Amino acid sequence: MTSPLTFINCEPTDSLSSHDRGLAYGHGVFETMRLGQGGIPLRQLHLQRLALGLDRLVIPVTAEVVNQQLDRVLRELPGEGMVKLMVTAGGGLRGYRPGGGEPTVLVQWYPAPAIPAAVSLQLCRYRLPANPVLAGIKHLNRLDQVLAAAELREGKQGLVLDQYDRIVEAISHNLFVRIAGRWRTPPLEQCGVAGVMRCYVMETLMPELGIAVDEQPLPVAALVDVEELFLCNAVTGIVPVSDVETVGRWPSQPGVDSLRRALLERLPCFAA
Amino acid sequence: MTSPLTFINCEPTDSLSSHDRGLAYGHGVFETMRLGQGGIPLRQLHLQRLALGLDRLVIPVTAEVVNQQLDRVLRELPGEGMVKLMVTAGGGLRGYRPGGGEPTVLVQWYPAPAIPAAVSLQLCRYRLPANPVLAGIKHLNRLDQVLAAAELREGKQGLVLDQYDRIVEAISHNLFVRIAGRWRTPPLEQCGVAGVMRCYVMETLMPELGIAVDEQPLPVAALVDVEELFLCNAVTGIVPVSDVETVGRWPSQPGVDSLRRALLERLPCFAA
Numbered sequence: 001m002t003s004p005l006t007f008i009n010c011e012p013t014d015s016l017s018s019h020d021r022g023l024a025y026g027h028g029v030f031e032t033m034r035l036g037q038g039g040i041p042l043r044q045l046h047l048q049r050l051a052l053g054l055d056r057l058v059i060p061v062t063a064e065v066v067n068q069q070l071d072r073v074l075r076e077l078p079g080e081g082m083v084k085l086m087v088t089a090g091g092g093l094r095g096y097r098p099g100g101g102e103p104t105v106l107v108q109w110y111p112a113p114a115i116p117a118a119v120s121l122q123l124c125r126y127r128l129p130a131n132p133v134l135a136g137i138k139h140l141n142r143l144d145q146v147l148a149a150a151e152l153r154e155g156k157q158g159l160v161l162d163q164y165d166r167i168v169e170a171i172s173h174n175l176f177v178r179i180a181g182r183w184r185t186p187p188l189e190q191c192g193v194a195g196v197m198r199c200y201v202m203e204t205l206m207p208e209l210g211i212a213v214d215e216q217p218l219p220v221a222a223l224v225d226v227e228e229l230f231l232c233n234a235v236t237g238i239v240p241v242s243d244v245e246t247v248g249r250w251p252s253q254p255g256v257d258s259l260r261r262a263l264l265e266r267l268p269c270f271a272a
Numbered sequence: 273m274t275s276p277l278t279f280i281n282c283e284p285t286d287s288l289s290s291h292d293r294g295l296a297y298g299h300g301v302f303e304t305m306r307l308g309q310g311g312i313p314l315r316q317l318h319l320q321r322l323a324l325g326l327d328r329l330v331i332p333v334t335a336e337v338v339n340q341q342l343d344r345v346l347r348e349l350p351g352e353g354m355v356k357l358m359v360t361a362g363g364g365l366r367g368y369r370p371g372g373g374e375p376t377v378l379v380q381w382y383p384a385p386a387i388p389a390a391v392s393l394q395l396c397r398y399r400l401p402a403n404p405v406l407a408g409i410k411h412l413n414r415l416d417q418v419l420a421a422a423e424l425r426e427g428k429q430g431l432v433l434d435q436y437d438r439i440v441e442a443i444s445h446n447l448f449v450r451i452a453g454r455w456r457t458p459p460l461e462q463c464g465v466a467g468v469m470r471c472y473v474m475e476t477l478m479p480e481l482g483i484a485v486d487e488q489p490l491p492v493a494a495l496v497d498v499e500e501l502f503l504c505n506a507v508t509g510i511v512p513v514s515d516v517e518t519v520g521r522w523p524s525q526p527g528v529d530s531l532r533r534a535l536l537e538r539l540p541c542f543a544a
Contacts, residue, residue: 006290015287018278018378025414026298058422096421106290129401141413142297149368150330
């Protein structure tokens, strides 16, 4: 069970107590982060979201303390690849009520995945439930994503909708679309994960390029008006969408290409 | 990390791989079962719900196979107490899509908890999201219950509502109320866990006693009309509710007392 590339509370082990609340209830949060360029790009944004999740889930450890543990573990890991950081509420008492346990900090290293030149999407039937308390944070209750992904056909990624036929995100990416010349991305107050790369694109990359962007609901019916669209996350960066099954194809996307080039100038580790 | 009273895939160990999908995504189901009277009361009902959950979550193992493993482990456990059985999707591939792993079967033994003579309830502010695909089954995504339980004051248990101000359940129990002489319990098509004891009470105990019961929505405003009420689950049996904070008190409940006596005649292990 021991792997040198998995660390639990800074010890090299893959072995977790089956009584951990991360398993029992999904009582924890995680960050999936790229490794490269001598560190973790967008690390501050990851830590900000982690802090929000720890607070929301009443897990008694600060993002700063987790970050110090991460620093220690990073010295033992390859300089390239990706890192999954999980923080759970730890052992604690039996029963749902939080409290009583020391949080568990897990770090898993993986090789970097290949970044596709473009992705082909299908619309998932599974709908994301509305839950304003859990929306945005990256917690360990991910059955919504598992069930949406169970629908995927070979070579496809999936767009997921809310209960009102609005596109929220792709299963493990956020989505940006351009309609009538203006970029927008769905708001995430009711469901979805507020991606670190989404935040970087909206708050840094697009503003630096003088590109306006809105958070605005995206009814699935509006897909036919989309001129360009891309997915993004903190592992793959910006990935153009080639087509959405039964809806349309976007063979040429000069705006996305230029955004992607601008990202790679700033953060070259996101090159394929 | 090893405990003789925790078994993973029939081996006496508490040590789970941190790459298990049960931890990563809460991709698994569980049953919390009473041990006594030479076995597990209501075992068939537990297995039925387990089978439904395994199917719903695309976990490739049958309840029969899990039951055989449980049988082997039960021989190593005390004859009294409680057993938590978890079945996860196992190791598998990284990423949300199910498939590729051998399921993990975990059995944890605990001493039986004390059964209170009555419980005092508060109304939780946290609302259960609607999700017809996950409603009813006992999966490992339990942040709803953790966040509702985080509100509880000392000595209280909590009633949780849906987004439409209807009572769904108590955090780890189902609820029955009597209004205008007739028993009812909330339907669980949109959220909540369909408890094994709830099923036994509705489909066996009450019919045997000639008591009618309906599945019917229960707006929180209807609590003032409630004549008697009780909670139930497969660990504590039937437990009367003494009061719901800010709503009312029920010091005497002859109907609940008589139901509880009838349960204990049939299943004496649920005596306090």
